[in-house]
Amino acid sequence: xxxxxxxxxxxxxxxxxxxxxxxxxxxxxxxxxxxxxxxxxxxxxxxxxxxxxxxxxxxxxxxxxxxxxxxxxxxxxxxxxxxxxxxxxxxxxxxxxxxxxxxxxxxxxxxxxxxxxxxxxxxxxxxxxxxxxxxxxxxxxxxxxxxxxxxxxxxxxxxxxxxxxxxxxxxxxxxxxxxxxxxxxxxxxxxxxxxxxxxxxxxxxxxxxxxxxxxxxxxxxxxxxxxxxxxxxxxxxxxxxxxxxxxxxxxxxxxxxxxxxxxxxxxxxxxxxxxxxxxxxxxxxxxxxxxxxxxxxxxxxxxx
Amino acid sequence: xxxxxxxxxxxxxxxxxxxxxxxxxxxxxxxxxxxxxxxxxxxxxxxxxxxxxxxxxxxxxxxxxxxxxxxxxxxxxxxxxxxxxxxxxxxxxxxxxxxxxxxxxxxxxxxxxxxxxxxxxxxxxxxxxxxxxxxxxxxxxxxxxxxxxxxxxxxxxxxxxxxxxxxxxxxxxxxxxxxxxxxxxxxxxxxxxxxxxxxxxxxxxxxxxxxxxxxxxxxxxxxxxxxxxxxxxxxxxxxxxxxxxxxxxxxxxxxxxxxxxxxxxxxxxxxxxxxxxxxxxxxxxxxxxxxxxxxxxxxxxxxxxxxxxxxxxxxxxxxxxxxxxxxxxxxxxxxxxxxxxxxxxxxxxxxxxxxxxxxxxxxxxxxxxxxxxxxxxxxxxxxxxxxxx
Numbered sequence: 001x002x003x004x005x006x007x008x009x010x011x012x013x014x015x016x017x018x019x020x021x022x023x024x025x026x027x028x029x030x031x032x033x034x035x036x037x038x039x040x041x042x043x044x045x046x047x048x049x050x051x052x053x054x055x056x057x058x059x060x061x062x063x064x065x066x067x068x069x070x071x072x073x074x075x076x077x078x079x080x081x082x083x084x085x086x087x088x089x090x091x092x093x094x095x096x097x098x099x100x101x102x103x104x105x106x107x108x109x110x111x112x113x114x115x116x117x118x119x120x121x122x123x124x125x126x127x128x129x130x131x132x133x134x135x136x137x138x139x140x141x142x143x144x145x146x147x148x149x150x151x152x153x154x155x156x157x158x159x160x161x162x163x164x165x166x167x168x169x170x171x172x173x174x175x176x177x178x179x180x181x182x183x184x185x186x187x188x189x190x191x192x193x194x195x196x197x198x199x200x201x202x203x204x205x206x207x208x209x210x211x212x213x214x215x216x217x218x219x220x221x222x223x224x225x226x227x228x229x230x231x232x233x234x235x236x237x238x239x240x241x242x243x244x245x246x247x248x249x250x251x252x253x254x255x256x257x258x259x260x261x262x263x264x265x266x267x268x269x270x271x272x273x274x275x276x277x278x279x280x281x282x283x284x285x286x287x288x289x290x291x292x293x294x295x296x297x298x299x300x301x302x303x304x
Numbered sequence: 305x306x307x308x309x310x311x312x313x314x315x316x317x318x319x320x321x322x323x324x325x326x327x328x329x330x331x332x333x334x335x336x337x338x339x340x341x342x343x344x345x346x347x348x349x350x351x352x353x354x355x356x357x358x359x360x361x362x363x364x365x366x367x368x369x370x371x372x373x374x375x376x377x378x379x380x381x382x383x384x385x386x387x388x389x390x391x392x393x394x395x396x397x398x399x400x401x402x403x404x405x406x407x408x409x410x411x412x413x414x415x416x417x418x419x420x421x422x423x424x425x426x427x428x429x430x431x432x433x434x435x436x437x438x439x440x441x442x443x444x445x446x447x448x449x450x451x452x453x454x455x456x457x458x459x460x461x462x463x464x465x466x467x468x469x470x471x472x473x474x475x476x477x478x479x480x481x482x483x484x485x486x487x488x489x490x491x492x493x494x495x496x497x498x499x500x501x502x503x504x505x506x507x508x509x510x511x512x513x514x515x516x517x518x519x520x521x522x523x524x525x526x527x528x529x530x531x532x533x534x535x536x537x538x539x540x541x542x543x544x545x546x547x548x549x550x551x552x553x554x555x556x557x558x559x560x561x562x563x564x565x566x567x568x569x570x571x572x573x574x575x576x577x578x579x580x581x582x583x584x585x586x587x588x589x590x591x592x593x594x595x596x597x598x599x600x601x602x603x604x605x606x607x608x609x610x611x612x613x614x615x616x617x618x619x620x621x622x623x624x625x626x627x628x629x630x631x632x633x634x635x636x637x638x639x640x641x642x643x644x645x646x647x648x649x650x651x652x653x654x655x656x657x658x659x660x661x662x663x664x665x666x667x668x669x670x671x672x673x674x675x676x677x678x679x680x681x682x683x684x685x686x687x688x689x690x691x692x693x
Contacts (some may be wrong), residue, residue: 203379204412206399208426209477218425222416 030282037275038068047269072276082260082277086284089257092171092246093239096178100235101228103179104186108227109220111187112194119195126184126191138177138248145173145249174250178239186231193227194220229292237285257281328391330355330513331376331481336385336395337537338371345371347537348385353515358507360528361517364560368537373483373517377406389480400429405479409486411470413458419445419469420454426477444472447506464495471503475510484516488523500526521561525549533557549608555691558606565612565658567605568693578685581605585656590629591688602693609661611687614648614679630688632658632681636673648673650681 042049076082111122129137144150145167152164167173201223205215221228243258250256255263257277264274329352338346346368353359361369374380376387378399387395394402405426413422423444427437445451448468458466467487474482487503488496504527507514518524524531525545532542541553552558555566569583577593581603589605637657638649648660658681673679 198412200408200410200412201414203377203399204406204408204414205425207377207379207404207406208473209400209429210425211398211400214429219414223414 033275033278036271037072037273037279038070039272040069040071041270041272046271048271072272073280075273076276076280081255082257085255085257085260086280088254089240089242089281090284092174092178092242092256093236096175096182096239097232097236099175099179100182100186101232104183104190104231105224105228107183108187108190108194111191112197113199123191126187129184134181135244137181138245141173141177141180142168142248145176168249169251171250174246177245177249178242181245182235182239185234189230189234190224190227193224193230197223226296229296233289233292236288240285241281329353330357330390331515332386332388333372333376334386334388336372336375336382336387338368338375338380338382344537346375346382349534349537349539350385351532351539351542353513355513356511358504358514358527358529359516360524360531361515361534362521362524362531362561363519363534363540365519367534369517369519369534370485371537372534373406373485373515376481376515377404377483378402403477403480404483405474405477405481406483406485407470407474407487409489411458411466411490413466413469413473415458418455418457419450419461422458422469423472423476426473430477440476444476447475448472463490463492464499467491467499471506475506475512479512481513481515484514486518487516489518489520496523503527525561533560535560551689552606552691555604555606555693558604558689558691563609563659563661565607565609566691567656568602569605570602579690581690583656585654586632586652586658587654589688590685591690592685594690604691604693606689606691607658607683607687609647609659610645610663612658612660612681612683614650614660614662614673614681616673616677616679629685630683634658634679634681636675636677636679639673639675646672648679650679652681 036048040049041047107126111119111126114122146152147164147166147168149167151167152161155161155165167176197220201219202215205219206212210218240256241258242256243262246256247259247262261274261277261281264270264277268274331351331353333349333351333353335348335350336346337344337348349368349372361372363369371380375382375395378394378397378401382395385395386393389402389404414425417425420441423441424437427440432440441454445454448471450465450468450472453461453465458469461469467490471487474484484503488499491499500523503514516524516527525548528545530542531545531548533540533548535556541548541557543551543553548557548561552561558564558566567581567583567586567589569581569589572580572582572588574580574593579591579593580588581591582588583605586605591605632650632652632654634650634652636648637651640647640649643664645661645663648662650658650660652658660681
């Protein structure tokens, strides 16, 4: 089909647009990273040996493919530092996502049950932090959490502690930062599903003898699962690769994979190993995505 | 026929008293009121409902009938008054603590649960054992004729099937009282009519007490043994369908329930049980003395269209002509053929308009009147209801 015919039919163009997008902004860059991950480090600019040269002809290309090595991937498995970074990233992401769900769900539920005109106000309140730069907000947290910061002053004034608590460079500070930053991404999809749900379903459950906690567990929560799934994915995936928040708020004794990647790229100038680490990260993140998609498909099939 | 109607309020009260003395009402609503902000949705309603009754709350939208029902179910707490179920005040009890179940207007089926799990939901909450639940669910599925659909989800069912699941779910716990909120509103006309019959049959067979809320007066008249008409948060009249139709208590009820001809006028003279009322649009009308004796003043004379007979020359040769004191001359102004009946609008020589509903008892239209034909509309004094203006 010629390009002109595609553009003449907006519906068809709309159908292929996502694939063009994926090709340009995901598959092509992914190809670059994959290529780098298979090459050798070099003291050069850029700091790796090109694996193959497209201008050298077919024979050279074949030789280059034969010489491809997966050494960089072997290194990732053999060196503890990468394994630890992956494990820590996943642990942090799971914990933070759980915290986000625990905090975000009641907020989203409360929003969805507000009178309609107040829902719009609540929505703006959730979104309003985005009007300030993310970095500035994290620096603000450093200010709040430091030795004589706002949080310690309040705790001391309330006599909850007798000495200032050390917050900065701890996991607590990192979790505060992550939960704070990602909360809107948890609240918004949850709110969207909960607001769509008819309150009469909860009335029906309570009419049939369910006390409030059963109404929640048997009706409200199961019906909000699509929102829970979307919120969890929206938070979990970027948190695994999070770099700025752990770098600024957490201690330096254990690194997340994002920080390790950064070190490899910019400090060690080992682009091939960093690329390999990035590809492994992508594969690790594909697993929950695929699981979620299968789950959704099954739910759809059951609904039919 | 009119003998079935209580002639006086005193007589009606006497009947009511002997009944309530014999059996305590299942549900007693005492001075219940509910205000939302500044809107008084329900303003002091008192009502007794006996076990085994099929009671209808009828009224236009916004009359407070749904709010009253929601207070019975426990979704709203009344600001004033008591709700006694079997002698126990449940006004402040939570919905899940009441032995009352409700069938919701749009059914409110749980979309994530199968037909079976929807019906079993209430039974599981009651702590019934597994085997008993299975038996009861099967029983309910058979009752509403849903065999074979137990595993389906609500969105795989038709409107009529969903309605049945909702009914089975509400009946499964064998509640002392079943509330039905516009249960047939979402069905098409044919299905609605057959479902009305099934609901009545079911209610009689199970011997349960039903309270239905509806804005459809035909539905209320067909199904209920007693109807409470609500207006502006108050009960305007509580009566059997027949009494409501034949002896409405006010002009508003007369107009709300069915079609009616109304003539405003003043009482002129009294002759035994007869009263002569001079009306502007229909001249002097002779009517029967109303239940509550009335003095002088302004009144409306109300006649149902099917009580108005038409003839070409007046009631000379028709049966019952002796009592047909009210004769009104006019010409046919409008004809509306409805199949079973034809409604004629007759422009009276005295200036008013009267509607007559005539049964099409013969297939060939030998009796039919044509436009602009001169006719006599007549009716007896007993056919008229005198209402305060």
